[in-house]
Amino acid sequence: MKERLKKRLRELTALAGVSGAEQVVVAYLKDAFSPYADSVEVDSWGNLIATKKGKHEGPKLMISAHSDEIGMVVKSIHGDGFISFDRVGEVSDILLPGRKVMVGGHIPGIIGIKAGHLQKEEEKGRAKPIRECYIDVGAYSKSEVESMGIKVGDRIVFQSDFMEMYNKDLISTKSVDNRIGCAILAELFADITKDDFNGTLYGVVSVQEEIGLRGAWMVSNSVQPDWAIVLDTMPCGDTPDVNPESELPVRLGKGPVCPLIDGVTSAFISNVVHPKVRDIIDEHAQKTGVNVQYVTLSGEFYTTDATNISMAAMGIPVGVLTVPRRYSHSPVELLDINDAVKLFTLVESIAKSNGAYDISFL
CATH class of the missing domain: 3.40.630.10 (Zn peptidases)
Structure with missing residues (x-):
């Protein structure tokens, strides 16, 4: 079993x-x-x-x-190709920046994170709220995002592998x-x-x-x-x-x-x-x-x-x-x-x- x-x-x-x-x-x-x-x-x-x-x-x-x-949902597609999103269920703001995601179940994306070299001191210890976050799917325009089949309302999941720990009875995903x-x-x-x-x-x-x-x-x-x-x-x-x-x-x-x-x-x-x-x-x-x-x-x-x-x-x-x-x-x-x-x-x-x-x- x-x-x-x-x-x-x-x-x-x-x-x-x-x-x-x-x-x-x-x-x-x-x-x-x-x-x-x-x-x-x-x-x-x-x-x-x-x-x-x-x-x-x-x-x-x-x-x-x-x-x-739990996950997220596409809220809007910006003219420059970035995506704003809402949460679906209890998704903590602290989890968001720097995560890999899948949009619409199959389009890979990244929740952007400001380069550490450019972060101000107050930014380094602050959980970035979802309204300031965005997803990068590698597009340069809204039309390019839409050509991928992405639309408002598409669900977004974290990309996570099925990982067995050193003790293989312990599984993380x-x-x-x-x-x-x-x-x-x-x-x-x-x-x-x-x-x-x-x-x-x-x-x-x-x-x-x-x-x-x-x-x-x-x-x-x-x-x-x-x-x-x-x-x-x-x-x-x-x-x-x-x-x-x-x-x-x-x-x-x-x-x-x-x-x-x-x-x-x-x-x-x-x-x-x-x-x-x-x-x-x-x-x-x-x-x-x-x-x-x-x-x-x-x-x-x-x-x-x-x-x-x-x-x-x-x-x-x-x-x-x-x-x-x-x-x-x-x-x-x-x-x-x-x-x-x-x-x-x-x-x-x-x-x-x-x-x-x-x-x-x-």
């Missing part, structure tokens, strides 16, 4: 799928699910729904992951968030058979998570599952610039993470894991021997598709399982593939138990 997930992740992270333009990723995943699902549908916004019937009647379990990644969740879900459908579970299993790949969890709301109201598990990623707190005890007790290589409560402020919680689903996660963690890192992020800026899933269709019991990764929302996100393998083991065990639990609140 380790090599299967690594191969799938390599292929998925090579694709460009910024929010609102996930077509290439969705097409890849449709092909990946089709040999193993009873049906695969893609709705008008790009949400993918793979359906698999179990051996007996039972509840509808939805396991989801989002296909989109762009869009680990959340192509690793997509990889786990695709391999789950490849592994599980209809004789392994009861009820109906829905493998859902949602769109536009990074800009408001939009696809999750659409697809949950369509599927209306009895309960759901969201697969995503989680920032780590085990680097020198974070206190892992008081800020974020999440460590790379220590297994999947279950964020029990998350949200933007402590007064406005985004999601709460359903108590019965938490019990199911606990039970299968013990059964499989998988260590789960439980965490709360109330008051931090973090949430997942579970927020909108839980409120759809008059309320859906939902749990969240994530792969820890360092350097989130950057071109160098870093994960330990063993954490992904353990999450796969756990979610497969949970899926096979569908129908064995009462999900009611009391």
